[in-house]
Amino acid sequence: MQNLLTLFIILIPLFAGFCIPVPARAVSWLNIGLSWLVYLILFLIGLSLAQVPNLGDELAVISFTVAVLFLCLISTNLLLFIWFDRRYPWHLQQQQTATQSGDISIMGSLKQVACLLLGLTAGHFFSFSWLGNPQAAVNKALIILLLLVGMQLRSCGITLRQVFLNRRGVICAILFTLASLLGGLLFALLMPNVSISKGLALSSGYGWYSLSSIIMSKSYGAVWGSIAMFNDLAREFFALLFIPLLMRRYPTAAVSIGGATSLDFTLPAIQASGGISAVPLAISFGFIVNLTAPVLMVFFSSLNF
Template sequence: MQNLTSLLIILIPLLAGFCIPVSARAINWLNYGLAWLVYLILFLIGLSLAKIPSLGAQLANISLTVGVLFLCLIAANLLVFIWFDRRYPWHLNRQQPTGQCGDISIVGSLKQVGSLLVGLIAGNYLSFSWLGDPQAAVNKALLILLLLVGMQLRSSGITLQQVFLNRRGVISAGLFTFASLLGGLIFALIMPDVSISKGLALSSGYGWYSLSSIIMSKAYGAVWGSIALFNDLAREFFALIFIPILMRRYPTTAVSIGGATSLDFTLPAIQASGGITAVPLAISFGFIVNITAPILMVVFSSLEF
């Protein structure tokens, strides 16, 4: 029953947001509010990390674990999708030259990391007793985040029929899920203190760091929440750098490495390097991955095997 409750807590605000119509005038405000909410959540996560006993002593272990997890996931992702692009090639009609979107997005990533670091430093030197438990505040912010994400999905103007009738997008989402779970399984087999269910749960964040860090913190503690956070942030940085490079020969691979962010944060880089014809695939793939990620994270984190 607790597993079902956790899943409903994740899905209800997401689906509720998708049912709320958003006017064209309000879309910019929605995107603006969502961006600032992500900064707030990262700041609160930083405050939570500051409460971890002997965090400095654990940083080396956290860094090693993040590195192994990231390499397992990215390697599985690249192997599966490069094979797919070679076996079923897809030729893009690039109608736009490469712009500066990737550079702008990297600045955004640095701001997000900065928000986390500000929270971590503030938690060590300032008192936030008036806030209570930072994790409880993060959980409340998560509900608002999911509601706004649902509204953002609705405001994209893409119908569910368009999403699920994009054959390559659906296949890519399925392959991405398989590759991520494969990477999570390999990670669990490499790391002696990681169960298979935990490895699969950590692999299901798909780059959605603000969500994966919260779910993993609730399931396994703040240390594993920080591991999920840094792993998904590393995916974002990797995607922004390598999307333009991979798009030339392996366009589906380029779209997939962003994971959940291909629907929003890395979408400008996808459009700039792949042209407008890459956008429908990115939206279809990203939409399905965004719906799948919270379900798999909650399911796997509630199991023990």
């Protein structure tokens, strides 16, 4: 019952935001507000992580676990989509553009990591008793975040019909989900004391680090929430670096490695390296993945096998 309630708390503001029309002049303000809210959530997650007993002893375990999880997910993703691009080629009319957008995106990722470290440092040296439980504050911020994400999806100017009738986008989303689940299963088999259901839950973040960290923290504790977040941030870094390289021969793989971020954060890199013809696929794929991620994370984290 509790997990069903969690799912409703996630989906209701997401779909409510999608039903709210956003004037064109307000879209830039919406994007700015969403960025600052993500920074706030990462700061609060850092505060929550600072409360973990013997955190220093956990850091080595966190680093190793993130590395194994990331390699499992990226390898299964790339192998499947490189095969798909070879079997069903997709030719783009590419264009050469400046790489400034990619540089800005990487700087954005560094800012996100800095916010987490700032919260971790502040929580270690200062008392935030006036704030109460940081996790409770994160949960409240999550509802606002999902509402804004829904509004951002609406502001893309596309209909659900356009999303779900993009055949390659739907196939790409299905293959990405299967590849991620396979990577999560592989992770569970490689790591001791990690159940299959936990491995599948961790594999369903799809790069949505602000959401995956919260859900995994509620289900498995702050350490596993940080593992989910760093894994998804690693996907973001990897995507920004390798999208231009993969786009030349494996465009579907290039779009897919960003996961949920293909709809927003890595979209400029996709457009810069693949041209405007790559954007509809990225939007369709990213939209479906954004809707799928919270459902699968809550579903698998509610199981125990």
